[in-house]
Amino acid sequence: MSMILNxxxxxxxxxxPMESRALTDINLKINDGEFLGLIxxxxxxxxxxxQHLNGLLLPTSGEVYFNGADISDxxxxxxxxxxxxxxxxxxxxxxxFEADVFSDVCFGPINKGLSKKEAELKAFTALKQVGxxxxxxxxxxxxxxxxxxxxxxxxxxxxxxxxxxxxDEPTAGLDPAGRDEILGMLSNxxxxxxxxxxxxxxxxxxxxxxxxxxxxxxxxxxxxxxxPSEVFKFSDELENMGLRAPEVTRALKKLKEEGFNxxxxxxxxxxxxxxxxxxxxx
Amino acid sequence: MLRDITLGQYYPVDSAIHRxxxxxxxFGTMVFLVSLFITDNFIGYIPAIAFLIxxxxxxxxxxxxxxxxxxxxxFLLLFSVICNLFMARGDVIFSFWKLSITKQGIKTAGFMAIxxxxxxxxxxIMTLTxxxxxLTDGLEKGLSFLKIFKVPVHDIAMMMSIALRFIPIxxxxxxxxxxxxxxxxxxxxxxxxxxxxxxxIPLLVxxxxxxxxxxxxxxxxxxxxxxxxxxxxxxxxxLKYHANDAVAYLVLFVYLxxxxxxxxxx
Numbered sequence: 001m002s003m004i005l006n007x008x009x010x011x012x013x014x015x016x017p018m019e020s021r022a023l024t025d026i027n028l029k030i031n032d033g034e035f036l037g038l039i040x041x042x043x044x045x046x047x048x049x050x051q052h053l054n055g056l057l058l059p060t061s062g063e064v065y066f067n068g069a070d071i072s073d074x075x076x077x078x079x080x081x082x083x084x085x086x087x088x089x090x091x092x093x094x095x096x097f098e099a100d101v102f103s104d105v106c107f108g109p110i111n112k113g114l115s116k117k118e119a120e121l122k123a124f125t126a127l128k129q130v131g132x133x134x135x136x137x138x139x140x141x142x143x144x145x146x147x148x149x150x151x152x153x154x155x156x157x158x159x160x161x162x163x164x165x166x167x168d169e170p171t172a173g174l175d176p177a178g179r180d181e182i183l184g185m186l187s188n189x190x191x192x193x194x195x196x197x198x199x200x201x202x203x204x205x206x207x208x209x210x211x212x213x214x215x216x217x218x219x220x221x222x223x224x225x226x227x228p229s230e231v232f233k234f235s236d237e238l239e240n241m242g243l244r245a246p247e248v249t250r251a252l253k254k255l256k257e258e259g260f261n262x263x264x265x266x267x268x269x270x271x272x273x274x275x276x277x278x279x280x281x282x
Numbered sequence: 283m284l285r286d287i288t289l290g291q292y293y294p295v296d297s298a299i300h301r302x303x304x305x306x307x308x309f310g311t312m313v314f315l316v317s318l319f320i321t322d323n324f325i326g327y328i329p330a331i332a333f334l335i336x337x338x339x340x341x342x343x344x345x346x347x348x349x350x351x352x353x354x355x356x357f358l359l360l361f362s363v364i365c366n367l368f369m370a371r372g373d374v375i376f377s378f379w380k381l382s383i384t385k386q387g388i389k390t391a392g393f394m395a396i397x398x399x400x401x402x403x404x405x406x407i408m409t410l411t412x413x414x415x416x417l418t419d420g421l422e423k424g425l426s427f428l429k430i431f432k433v434p435v436h437d438i439a440m441m442m443s444i445a446l447r448f449i450p451i452x453x454x455x456x457x458x459x460x461x462x463x464x465x466x467x468x469x470x471x472x473x474x475x476x477x478x479x480x481x482x483i484p485l486l487v488x489x490x491x492x493x494x495x496x497x498x499x500x501x502x503x504x505x506x507x508x509x510x511x512x513x514x515x516x517x518x519x520x521l522k523y524h525a526n527d528a529v530a531y532l533v534l535f536v537y538l539x540x541x542x543x544x545x546x547x548x
Contacts, residue, residue, distance in 0.1 A: 092462065096488065
């Protein structure tokens, strides 16, 4: 799998008074098996960018290459692409429509052209992977709790066995426990399936904990593209963009300013505790 | 996709037409529509065309943008023209099999085409230059005399403004759900009619669910803020007539007079 965005720009409603530029000169490569975090303030172009990854939007200028093929090419099958790049939208539970959970998850693989049996097998695996128990399989998706609905919706995309799984704010509107559950689940899925994951979020904590690499967007452009600890060194710049480094990093930075010898590159609580303990010799 | 339908979507520029009182525009649209049906010969359409051209150029809305909206009714237009062309009885000009084209048929088809397209352009000018809020304000105030007959004018206007308010939201929602289902491999374009209709289920079910959810939330939010109908309710920006509105009324009456005169004379 290889996914490359080359000088991609996108303009909404070109040629009307509602014209607005959403992306400007985006260059990006998504590597195999990578956990990529995409962060940015509301309106920074994150959601527009992810829709380019599976061809729902085509760049106004520039190219998107999937396995070396330009997705804007009329010969290129975007339907096939959508099976390989699974996109989970914001509030994915709003897309559920079938009479029962199991058939809803089957929708994707059946559209991919699989036989009913194969589709059911994939749906079963996906539902198990997101932690939905058998007892819910034949219930109406509308009777489930918010967190369960969201997991069913994610399973609906997962069942297509994508090579890249893109999630647009999968934790929006969930409580902290629900959030940890979803993110932990994603991390496990990535380990099990070896697929790449692109996680869109505006919560630094979410991204810092799991991502190998972070892309920071502001006003339609990529500002930073590096490992979490490198990106969060620029906490002042992030703050100017309406973002914040994780609480841990900010706390450590304060300690450092007060003269304590702590490692400010820590981005999650576990490492943070370790470096503080070390500093105090506990 | 769906956003391309421009039929009547407000076009935000500042123009003489945009600044008019919504009541004037509502009345003007009505006068224009009536005038199209009063006219029974082609001469009568000359003032109508002149009127339309003046208003369009005053409104500063690009003509191309309006025509783009016409595409939505193209099918309807063609259908009625073709029906009229073959249905009318009279002097046969050309015929094959059981169908025949008559002189009268051509005439009614021509009228129909002009009337329908003028009708759509005329009414879309109103919605292109008036925000939905203004429009319902205008309706409420303009029809307030009906209150004497116990017509719930305020409630109707409120329902209308809510309905109009929800159109863009539902369009956006449709777009979003469509994209979400396309991301799961749904195909809304190919296949025969039955397959196409069936492919709409994954779109319509979530759309209805969300429409009901939104309606519920809105009703709750309105009640929480003490909404209890129009009695004693005041407006932040009450509608007031200005000098330009008086001029517009004058122009409208002159136009209507001209149309009636043409009808009587010719």
